[in-house]
Amino acid sequence: MRGDDDRSTASRRAVVAAIGGLGLGAGCLGSDDRVQILSAGSLAVVLEDHVGPAFEEETGIAYEGEYHGANAVMRMVEDGSKHPDVVISADVELLRDRLYPDHADWDVEFAANEVGIAYTPETEPGARLEDGDPWYDVLEDADEGELAISDPDLDPLGYRAVHLFELAEREYGLDGFRDAMVERAYHEPNEPQLLSGIEAGNRACAVAYRNMAVDHDVPFLELPDAYNFGTPEYADRYAEASYTTDEGYETKGSPTVYNATVRRDADRAEVGQQFLSFLLENRTLLEEQGLRRGESLPRAHGELPEGIEP
Template sequence: MDDPPVSRRDVLAGLTVAAGGIAGCASPLNAASPRPERVSMLAAGSLNNALEHGLGPTVDATLEVEAHGSAEVARLVAEGAKEPDIVAVADVALFDSPMHPEWYAEFATNSIVVAYNPATDGGKRLEAAGSEWYRPLIEGRVSLGRTDPDLDPLGYRTLFLFELATAYYGTDVDLRAAVPQRDQLYPETQLVSQFETGSIDAAIAYRSMAVERGYDYVELPPEIDLSSPAFADRYASATYDLPGGKTVRGGPISYAATIRRRSPAVHDVFERLTTGSFLREFGFAVPDDYPRYTPDAPDALAD
């Protein structure tokens, strides 16, 4: 009879069995009531809700999530200000610089939408504009929220959207120059909650952020929403210079993560993060070929 198939989780456990060897020396009391291992994750703000409410309840470890804009996440790790077990960001380019992990796994994608509050006058104007959603923004008749491009990929992707939309719609004005204002900036983790306080009528957001909160949104053409590999060359025409000197270029949105400390609990959390169905439930898209690893991923993870 053939041996039973070995699951991917079995392989991951074998990779880190040495890390768990000490646990075998625990007393009978500890064995009966072990404390869950704490696994820390520094993550993109747009992942926060999905991690806390989708991933956290499914793992045995105590998951501690700290969320910021991904550019800020990358800076904190690169400068040694934070030492998380797992890092998850919304732009794979940040793993080229300022972070330089040996490997990472792409595990989800997203798209840019214009979320709005249909209960406000500005939201109603945006809804009525339909495919010409940009016109009430140019006219200043909608209070808009967005994130800081110096801290967050959503922030610079918003600028990419306006630049791409200028060419796509053939507008008379440069949307990237005309629409963004400094008073529109909010932290990514607080952006869409501004609808609830009445601070904004609309926000440039990820589709997942609108879906998980049940907000109405304008779905944009794939030529400008940064969702489709088929338009990668078009996206790449837009760039932004981060404060540290790195230039980021437009491209299809892809979330990626890496492990910085190995243990059985960390690997379990990472596996569920990169293969879990919870991501779709929170509005993310997961292509059939994901998770997709860089060439230097550990063999057991890339299997």
């Protein structure tokens, strides 16, 4: 039986998705005793519904989160339109390429994810995925708009979908598969809303992260390690795929790892460091939401401030 807590969580998720599209902060608490987070959209639910409230309860510091595709996050920091304390990316190299050295000189990798296909079994493509048909055949047969991907020019999940299509084209001899999938898929510009079409019955499937399927309680088709961008041993294979964004940023396939930093000119740098310490110490908050924290994580890059222990 779904009680008031479930309805409250669902309502909060809807608010997160809506404000993500509007580019507004989730907290708006109006207190100096707060931490402001600008994060990759795939972590919207885990941060807003789980990590943020737990941090507030333990520290008494208000949590304010804003969520967009990681490319958009970096651009907001670069152009000065946003001034977060903590920046979180879904692609470690993206953060380092875009924010070092002007806005940061260290970061910490804290969680990993994997790419798969979220779907609804009530549709023909979803039913075929449920029955075990090859995923690439199902996507190739899907009608225009039945498949959703995040916008590859705005965030890593989008360009990882393109990388996935490229690897599949090469492996299975699917001539033109990559370009056909990119053209046929609906490009969701607001990453936190990627699965809303599946929940509403408007989309059949979407290339998504595992934790997003957990967040929204929708079926998730796991892909082989060679294609899921979740296995470090396949890093060289992932790197065979590439995509260049409309800003001219060339991406290479890579394992899905999240990293975070405190912005060099943050108004509340000490509070930002306190939040990162909390994030690193409370691994179960991430693992329970479908993220990975293997033996190699967390991992430091650069010289971390005193008090942040990976």
